[in-house]
Amino acid sequence: MIKLNRMTYIPGEKVILRSIKEEDHPYLWKLIYGEQEPEWKKWDAPYYPLEPHTLESYRSYERARIERLPENEPDSRLIIEVDDVIIGTVSYYWEHKPSLWLEVGIGIYRPEYWSGGYGTEALSLWITHLFQQLPLARVGLTTWSRNQRMMRVAEKLGMKLEGRMRKCRIYEGKHYDSIRMGILREEWEA
Numbered sequence: 028m029i030k031l032n033r034m035t036y037i038p039g040e041k042v043i044l045r046s047i048k049e050e051d052h053p054y055l056w057k058l059i060y061g062e063q064e065p066e067w068k069k070w071d072a073p074y075y076p077l078e079p080h081t082l083e084s085y086r087s088y089e090r091a092r093i094e095r096l097p098e099n100e101p102d103s104r105l106i107i108e109v110d111d112v113i114i115g116t117v118s119y120y121w122e123h124k125p126s127l128w129l130e131v132g133i134g135i136y137r138p139e140y141w142s143g144g145y146g147t148e149a150l151s152l153w154i155t156h157l158f159q160q161l162p163l164a165r166v167g168l169t170t171w172s173r174n175q176r177m178m179r180v181a182e183k184l185g186m187k188l189e190g191r192m193r194k195c196r197i198y199e200g201k202h203y204d205s206i207r208m209g210i211l212r213e214e215w216e217a
Contacts, residue, residue, distance in 0.1 A: 035102050037156055039148045044105040044117060044156070047089060051106060054113055056085045058136040067136045070174050074196050101160040107135065107149045114140045117153040122167065129157065130167045133177075147180050154184065158212055165211050171196050172204040181208040185215065 037044040047055065059065070060080050068077050080088065096103060104118040115135035122128040133150050135141060154166050168186060170177040190207035197203070 035105060035156075037105070037152050039152050041109060041143075042114075042145050042149045042152070043108045044149060044152050045108060046102055047104065047106050047116075049086075051113065052086045052089060053082060055106070055116070056080065056082045058113065058115075059134075060085065065136065066138050067134060070176070071134055072171065074171075074198050101156065105153070107133075107145065109140065109145060112137075114145060115149070117149055119153075119157060127161070127163050128165070128167070129161070129163055130169055131157070132168070133180075142176065146176075147183055150180060151184055154210070154215060158215055163212060165209050166215070167207060167209040170206045170208070171198075172206055173198065178206060178208070184210065186210045187214075 034046045035044070036046070060077070065077075092103065103120065104116055106113050107115040107117060114137045115133065118132045118134075119129050120132070122130050131150065131153060133146055133153070135146050135149075140146075157163060157166060167189070168177075168181050170181070172178075172191075186208040187210065188206065189209045190205075192205040192207075194202035195205050
């Protein structure tokens, strides 16, 4: 991991995680907001609407996100890149910061990169980075029962099912479970 002026660069075998640059904003905006009903959103919490952004409001959002980051914390969102192509992002958020309860997320916006091991490697690099940068005892991930791919990725990385809230998500008229998974530092380091 190389960190220069708050710029992060984490190389893997298939993917690179790196800081978002100003020149990435138009491309990311198009990936996330460029379609009315993007395929990726059908799997990434589709029960929450995708808040619309113009390119300028998205740029403002990204600038504000960086400005809000405390100096002693790693960037909360990085690009996933494969062969110089941006395919998605990894992120984290504080569920409860005083107890260091952190949750990770991943979005691969280009379906042609699904089921190719890119997400698994990206999430593995991301979790390693967060355990190295923060005094965390645990990293969590929340998904829903229809997103079997996300649950398999979490299991491959050693995450355990920690909670299942039954039938609390409704999508296209059907009920789904909310799934909480997590891994402890000592499990990750083993």
